[in-house]
Amino acid sequence: MITQTEENYIKAIYHLGKYGANNVSTNAIAKEMETKASSVTDMVKKLSEKGYANYRKYQGVSLTELGKEIAINIVRKHRLWEVFLVDKLNFSWDEVHEVAEQLEHIKSKKLISQLDEFLGFPVHDPHGDPIPDHMGNIKKVDKILLSEAKVGDDCICVGVQDSSSEFLKYLDKNGIALGTGLKVCHREPFDNSITIRLKDQELIISNMIANNLFVKVS
Amino acid sequence: MITQTEENYIKAIYHLGKYGANNVSTNAIAKEMETKASSVTDMVKKLSEKGYANYRKYQGVSLTELGKEIAINIVRKHRLWEVFLVDKLNFSWDEVHEVAEQLEHIKSKKLISQLDEFLGFPVHDPHGDPIPDHMGNIKKVDKILLSEAKVGDDCICVGVQDSSSEFLKYLDKNGIALGTGLKVCHREPFDNSITIRLKDQELIISNMIANNLFVKVS
């Protein structure tokens, strides 16, 4: 049996290692999990013994195929529950994370397949992140950061990099949601702030904001 | 913070003590939780220290008001999730228990209040058991065991005592569900088996079955 804690470490390694490929450092995991490096070392040894991770002393960890499978399944559950919370229970996109962190550990294949169907087989969550299908396949979206868009580009907002409550509330306040159209009007060379045109207003956003918003150029 | 294990013990004490009133023995809890009496003693001490239970050595435990509140909240969550699984995700009533056992530990007030609304404020779960409202009030239903009904009584099936998968499947197989109407035709004095008339068939059921089926005499 895999424990909730093990699942959380696997998920952290998956995310930090850009979906399980790269090696992840002990300290990076410790920071992500808000724990101490020594605890990480212990756990990483265990994950390795159980066949979920590849670990060599002082060299960091990566996930095995099995570990990746587990990680993707957790991500799938997390994102499906987020859709449920927003679409069915009227949560806003900045409220879902904490609850989904709990729900992602519920173990029942039937529950997830039925939930998927009930939600109409959604392909992305409320933050625009892709939902792996039941086989673990993830649909790649060709999105770029708004900070990388060129002046004159017509864009549609398709996701966020940072999904912290503060950032999402900032977007809400300024009328930016998934699917919102915007045009890049001007880039200020001094601070890399960007002027964008929304439906009925212009807005100046800092480089930091633009660095956390994914768009599709249309 | 209350742990999942503590919640499970509180729930067990609540159910065994007929909703928290009576004292419950260490062995009874051990049996219910499938653990050893010594483990129960330890946990019961902890629950007492934390203010959830009243405990005196060798005298058994009962729940404090706080403990009862916690128990009722878990029961509420369990039963709401069961309704969700059956009504929205097409689970059958014999499949819901295991998953609800996990879901009942998810901590989020908003989740439960929104779920309650989403489900249309149901008053009983798929087995006919009452769902406490958000204040913890439980609607009493005046139900009796089918084994206590008199010959000639017209009844409606309103709940089950045993909600094991085997029993529920037996009921399914014989066309008995919540809301099903039936008439008590005959009681066999030898073994207390009962002949009942359903919509389009007569059925002989053992005393053991009749002892696990709640009905309302109409």
Place this chain on the structure above:
DNA sequence: AATAATTTTTAGATTAGTCTAAAAATTATT
């Protein structure tokens, strides 16, 4: 009321996950 049977508690050990502090290895800097 004494003894037997049962229940409950205690004592001490174990496992999972965590921590601090010190040691070892790696990486960066002169």
Place this chain on the structure above:
DNA sequence: AATAATTTTTAGACTAATCTAAAAATTATT
């Protein structure tokens, strides 16, 4: 290449929840 800084690991300890085996208390039986 030697030293300094940083990262990682080890060693030993702690808490929560569990267990076994033995002791203590309660309950049942003669």
